[in-house]
Amino acid sequence: MQQSRRSVVRAGGALALFAALGGALLRPGRALAAWNKSAFEAKSAVDAMRALGMANAEESKDIEIRAPDIAENGAVVPIDITSNIPGTTSISVFLEKNPFPYTGTFDFAAGAMPFVHLRAKLGESTPVRVVVAAVGKFYTTAKEVKVTIGGCGG
Amino acid sequence: MADPMKIRATVQGDVADVRVLMAHPMETGQRKQGGKPVPLHFIQTITAQLNGKTVFSADISQAISRNPVFAFKVKGAKAGDKITVTWKDNKGESRTDETTIRGGS
Numbered sequence: 001m002q003q004s005r006r007s008v009v010r011a012g013g014a015l016a017l018f019a020a021l022g023g024a025l026l027r028p029g030r031a032l033a034a035w036n037k038s039a040f041e042a043k044s045a046v047d048a049m050r051a052l053g054m055a056n057a058e059e060s061k062d063i064e065i066r067a068p069d070i071a072e073n074g075a076v077v078p079i080d081i082t083s084n085i086p087g088t089t090s091i092s093v094f095l096e097k098n099p100f101p102y103t104g105t106f107d108f109a110a111g112a113m114p115f116v117h118l119r120a121k122l123g124e125s126t127p128v129r130v131v132v133a134a135v136g137k138f139y140t141t142a143k144e145v146k147v148t149i150g151g152c153g154g
Numbered sequence: 155m156a157d158p159m160k161i162r163a164t165v166q167g168d169v170a171d172v173r174v175l176m177a178h179p180m181e182t183g184q185r186k187q188g189g190k191p192v193p194l195h196f197i198q199t200i201t202a203q204l205n206g207k208t209v210f211s212a213d214i215s216q217a218i219s220r221n222p223v224f225a226f227k228v229k230g231a232k233a234g235d236k237i238t239v240t241w242k243d244n245k246g247e248s249r250t251d252e253t254t255i256r257g258g259s
Contacts, residue, residue: 104214112209117225
């Protein structure tokens, strides 16, 4: 049972990738046209990664996350991400302790370098998890950010 | 109509450094005003083009900070090239702005 579900998840990921590649050829840019509602509404990073077909990401030291160790203001936490993995096509960000951890996916095409700077709201101290897609595989790493004042309540 | 974006693009060698500031409340749906929750209102998709060709795009959530700032880098760009950025939010509002890449100092 568990095994068959796994393979379905994996097949789904492969399919998504195939669609992504096909889409990229036909129309550069937004590879998967639709904003992935089920991933964005997932309440855990694991569920979101599963919805994106990234659940099998392997740990990598070739992803750099630059973010403060301690963020005084959780409403605006600057995060710089660089992937040193050859063939990187996208960077996804998950703020594991936020109510909805999946924060976004950034796609690179036609000369864009595998780097992104963003500013995010952190409800509380959380690992910032990054998943990189490169040549059909997923790689991941995380960095803990401590928050003294949360950014979600307003 | 939302306020225009501020886009700054400078080139060093053949790499353009692009920085975009968008004017948007990015409401999480969790904030309350006068006891009533403020509804979700946030940018969902972003597309950036270099001379009409998409180089950078994103799907994002309400966890991105208010008045979002993003930066990305594009290789193979030169001064005078055009950068166009479009965002679209969950209420169907959108905004497109463009700038010309300037030579770095």
